[in-house]
Amino acid sequence: MEDYVFKLLRFAGRREKLTPAKRVRDFQSKIQNLKNGELVEVQGFLLLRQPPYAPKDALYYILSPLSPSELKKAELRTYLVLKITEKSGINAKFKSGEYVRVEGIIDSYPYGTLRMIHVVSLESADYSDYWLEYEDMALSKKEFEDLFMKTIYANYDLEKAVIYSLFASPVIVGAKKNWGEGVTFSVFKNEQKIILSVWETVRYLYSLFPMELHLRKDNKGSFVDPELDLDFILFNPNNTNLKYYVPYNKKILSKEIPAPNWAIEYFENKNAVFLTPKKYSLLSPDDPLAYSSETPYILNEPIGYERNKELEELIPNVIVTIFKERKKIASLSAGDEVMQKFRDRFEYWIMKNRHEYGEKFDALMIKGMIFETNTRYLLSAHILGSIGRFEGKIDTGIIHDVLLINQEILDLWMNELPEKVILRAVETYERYISGDKRANIALRIFMDLEATSIDGTVTREEFYRALLEYGFKETYAKEIIERLIAEGHLYEPFFGKLKMIKPE
Numbered sequence: 001m002e003d004y005v006f007k008l009l010r011f012a013g014r015r016e017k018l019t020p021a022k023r024v025r026d027f028q029s030k031i032q033n034l035k036n037g038e039l040v041e042v043q044g045f046l047l048l049r050q051p052p053y054a055p056k057d058a059l060y061y062i063l064s065p066l067s068p069s070e071l072k073k074a075e076l077r078t079y080l081v082l083k084i085t086e087k088s089g090i091n092a093k094f095k096s097g098e099y100v101r102v103e104g105i106i107d108s109y110p111y112g113t114l115r116m117i118h119v120v121s122l123e124s125a126d127y128s129d130y131w132l133e134y135e136d137m138a139l140s141k142k143e144f145e146d147l148f149m150k151t152i153y154a155n156y157d158l159e160k161a162v163i164y165s166l167f168a169s170p171v172i173v174g175a176k177k178n179w180g181e182g183v184t185f186s187v188f189k190n191e192q193k194i195i196l197s198v199w200e201t202v203r204y205l206y207s208l209f210p211m212e213l214h215l216r217k218d219n220k221g222s223f224v225d226p227e228l229d230l231d232f233i234l235f236n237p238n239n240t241n242l243k244y245y246v247p248y249n250k251k252i253l254s255k256e257i258p259a260p261n262w263a264i265e266y267f268e269n270k271n272a273v274f275l276t277p278k279k280y281s282l283l284s285p286d287d288p289l290a291y292s293s294e295t296p297y298i299l300n301e302p303i304g305y306e307r308n309k310e311l312e313e314l315i316p317n318v319i320v321t322i323f324k325e326r327k328k329i330a331s332l333s334a335g336d337e338v339m340q341k342f343r344d345r346f347e348y349w350i351m352k353n354r355h356e357y358g359e360k361f362d363a364l365m366i367k368g369m370i371f372e373t374n375t376r377y378l379l380s381a382h383i384l385g386s387i388g389r390f391e392g393k394i395d396t397g398i399i400h401d402v403l404l405i406n407q408e409i410l411d412l413w414m415n416e417l418p419e420k421v422i423l424r425a426v427e428t429y430e431r432y433i434s435g436d437k438r439a440n441i442a443l444r445i446f447m448d449l450e451a452t453s454i455d456g457t458v459t460r461e462e463f464y465r466a467l468l469e470y471g472f473k474e475t476y477a478k479e480i481i482e483r484l485i486a487e488g489h490l491y492e493p494f495f496g497k498l499k500m501i502k503p504e
Contacts, residue, residue, distance in 0.1 A: 015139065015143060015314060015317065016137060017313050017314060017316070017317065018134050018137045018316035018317050018320060019316065020066050020070040020071075020073065020074035020075075020076070021074065021075065021076045023065050023066060023070070024065060024066065024074065024076045024077060024078050025076075026065075027042075027044075027065035027078055027080075028078050030042070031078075031080060031106070031115050032115075034106045034115075035106070036106060036107050036108060037105060037106070037107070038105070038106050039103070039104070039105060039106075039120075040103070040104065040105070040106045040117065041101065041102070041103045042063070042065075042080065042101075042102050042117070043099065043100065043101050043102070043125050043129060043130070043133070044063040044064055044065045044066075044080065044099070044100065044102070045063065045064045045065075045066065045067060045068065045071070045097055045098065045099055045100070045234075045237060046061060046062075046063060046082075046092070046094070046095075046096060046097070046098045046099075046100050046122075047061060047062040047063065047064055047079075047096055047097070047232050047234075048061055048094070048095075048096040048232075048233075049061070049062060049096075049230045049231070049232055050062075051079070051081050051109065051111075051114065051228070051230075052111060052112065052228060052229075052230075053110075053111040053112075055110065058083050058084060058085045059083075059084040059085075060081055060082065060083055060084075061081075061082045061084065062079045062080070062081060062082065062230075063079065063080040063081075063082055063100075063102060063117075064077070064078075064079055064080075065078065065080075067099075067130060067210065067212055067237065068097050068211065068212065068221060068223065068234035068235075068236070068237065069210035069211040069212055070210065071223060071234075072221075072223050077225065077227070079114060079228070080114070080115055080116070080117060081109045081114050081115070081116040081117070082102060082104075082116070082117055082119050082122070083104075083107075083116055083117065083118050083119060084119045084122065085118075085119075087120075088104075088119040088120065088121065088122060089120065089121040089122070089123075090121075090122050090123075091121070091122070091123040091124065092122055092123055092124040093124060095235045096232060096233050096234055096235060097220070097232075097233075097234035097235040097236065097237050098124060098235065098237050099124070099125045099126070099127050099129070099130055099237040099239075100122055100123060100124060100125055101122075101123050101124075101125040102117055102119060102121070102122050103119075103120050103121045103122075104117040104118050104119040104120045104121070105117065105118040105120070124239070126239065126240065127212065127237050127238045127239050127240055128240050128242075128323045128326070128327065130237075131316075131319050131320045131323040131324075132320070132323055132324065132327065134316075134320050135320055135323075135324045137317055137320055138317065138320045138321040138324045139314070139317050139318065139320075139321045141390065141391065141392065144163070144318065144321055144390075145163060147308065147310065147311045147314060147318070148162065148163050148205075148311070150306075150308055150310075150311070151204075151205070151305055151306060151307075151308040151311050152201055152205075152303065152304075152305050153303060153304040153305065153306070154201075154303035154304075157405070157408065158187075158297060158299070158303065161185055161295045161297065161405070162185060162202070162205070162275070163390060164183075164295075164383065164386040164387050164390055165183050165184075165185040165273055165275065165294075165295070165386065166205075166244075166273065166318075166322060167322055167325060167326065167386050167389040167390050168181040168182060168183055168241070168242055168273050168322075168326065168386065168389075169181055169182070169183050169270075169294075169382040169383075169385040169386045169389075170329050170330055170331045170332045170385040170388070170389070171330070171331045171332070172331070172332050172333075172378060172381055172382070172385075172494075173331050173332065173333040173334070174333060174334050174494040174495050174497075175378055175381075175493075175494055175495055176374065176378075176492050176494070176495040176496075177375070177378055178269070179269060179270035179378070179382075180241045180269055180270045180271040180272075181241045181242060181270070181271075181326075182241065182243075182266070182267075182269075182270035182271050182272045182273050182274065183270065183273055183274075183294050183382055183383075183386055184267070184270070184273075184274040184276060184289070184292055184293040184294060184295075185202075185273075185274070185275050185276070185293070185294070185295050186274075186276050186277065186278060186289050186290065186293040186295065186296050186297070187277040187278070187296075187297045187298075187299045188277075188278055188280055188283065188287075188289075188290065188296060188297065188298050188299070189277075189279065189280070189298065189299050189300070190279060190280055190281065190282075190283070191279075192279060193302055194299050194300070194301065194302050195253055195277045195278065195279040196250060196253075197302035197303050197304060198277035198299065198302075198303055199246070199247065199250060199253060199277050200305070201303055201304065201305040202246050202275040202277070203246050204305050204307070205275075205305075206244055206246040206275065208311065208312055208315045209244060209315065209319070210315075210319075211236065212236055212237060212238040213238065213242065213243055213244055213319070214243065214244060214245075215243040215244060215245040215263060215266060215272040216236070217260070217262050217263075219235055219236040220233060220234060220235045220236065221233075221234050222234065241271050241272070242273075242322070242323070242326065243266075243271075243272040243273070244272065244273045244275065245259065245263060245266070245267075245272050245273065245274045245275070245276070246275045246276070247259065247276060247277075248260075253277060253278060253279050254278070254279045254280075254281075255278075256287075256288055256289070257276075257288055257289050258276045258277070258278050258289070259274065259276065267292065268292070270292075270382075276289065276293075282418070282421070283298070283413075283416055283417055283418065283421070284421065285363075285364050285369050285370045285413070285417060285421065285422075285425055286368050286369055286370070287370065290370045290413075291368065291369070291370055291372070291375065292375075292379075293379070294379045294380075294382050294383045294386070295383065295405065295409065296370065296409060296413075297409065297412065298412045298413065298416045322389075325389040325390065325392060326389060328389070328392065329385065329388050329389050329394070332381060332384070332385055332394075334493065334494040334497070338394050338395065338396075338399070339381070341396060341399060342380075342381065342384060342399050342402070343377075343493050343499065345399050345400075345403060346377055346380060346403070347499070347501050349403050349406060349407070350365075350373065350488065350501050351501060353407075353410060354488075357414060359426050359429060359430070360414065360422055360425075360426060361410075361414075362426075362429055362487070362488060363422070363425040363426045363428065363429035364413070364425065365487070365488040366428070366429055366486050366487060366488070367482075367485075367486035369425065370413060371410065372486070373485065373488045373490075373491040373501070374485060374491045374492045374493075376406075377491055377493055378493075380402055380403075380406055383402045383405060383406075384398060384399065384402045387401060387402065438472070438476070438480065439480060439483065439484065441470070442467060442472070442480045442481075442484060443484065443489060443500075445463070445466050445467060445470060446458060446463055446466075446484070446490065446498070446500060447500065448466075449462055449463060449466055450499075450500055456499065457493075457497040457498060457499050458497070458498045458499075459496055459497060459498070460481065460492075460496050460497075460498060461496070463481060463498060464477055464478065464481065467480065467481075481498075485498075488501060489501060
């Protein structure tokens, strides 16, 4: 009867909600249908407190089908007793709140109505499995997009950038920068009203996600179960790189990087999704937040949000969707055909804007600037991965979308940067590329190597050896390679591989 009702709801266009109560009922149904003596495998969260009246013949702990955050807010709860002996195989951190996989023999607990497992093995499980257990309840792309579009009031591109960011990004295999899945959505303006409007919006979205998905310094909490009369210490079970950060107060919005010191390492290594608006005093092309951000937007009007009850109720389905698409596209590699197409199109995008903006664009591509070629290429690949996860695939249409996003960001920065700031950057660029014939010789050597390579790339080692053979000193050979990259003549799409940005 229940399945029939759910089918009717879907037919009527209403999405079944994944609730803590549904998880509890499903867990109870599974456990209650087992006969004593049957071998069973279950997953859940380990609670390191003894159940009431625990015997002394073994270690007795409790397993919950609900995560720490859902356990606290659930009206309906259930537990399973774990009996652990010296024969039980343990391969877990054994921290309270840890998500684990348990195999053993089902039995009745001697006291009360709880059931018990004689544990054969207990091992750590991936937190993502908790959500993927219900991957059939994931939202469609349209459902996901509609929920957020009804919540955020901003221009379409900004709304989509927020949505893409929630999916994080596949790891880029072989990239020089050893980044995780994190992305950085940032918005810049020198008007407090505009920055606060963004902060309040992303803070609302952040508040809907469970504690396990928050990037926090303190990774533990407590919970008291009134029925069992037991209190639990619960650590964050999320052992994935999928975590979110939003500045915790408005004072931090003016910091160079709007995050506390302990979070900077996560920011630099992209081990979390940062949703970080920033109020600046003077817009700068070497801003460290903009430099590391996939989407450093400059915003000229406030945005808004409206509390969305439907979104609030469907947040578990939203999380299932994110984890499902994350599993589908876990990484990107240089060998992927679509990545090769992306590299070619990115090169063309560089040359087109060099032609349009001239030295101003060149100045923004030197080391440490917002469009430093190699870093911006990898950031763009991250956007490609985020959109790919949202769309469920990566194709040439998404490549086109990524370059449109890049173009919009570039045009915004070119229009918003004060003229004196751009001129100062150009002066720095001109000093950096002082007329050096050896640099031109090095480029010609590189072009010769590239012309004979199989895949159109040249390894750093090949280039370095060729420079030495030509007569360059060792120290200058290394310096000239880095300089040609910083000047935008070469870029390193993947670790150890160099490719030339060819003139039109």
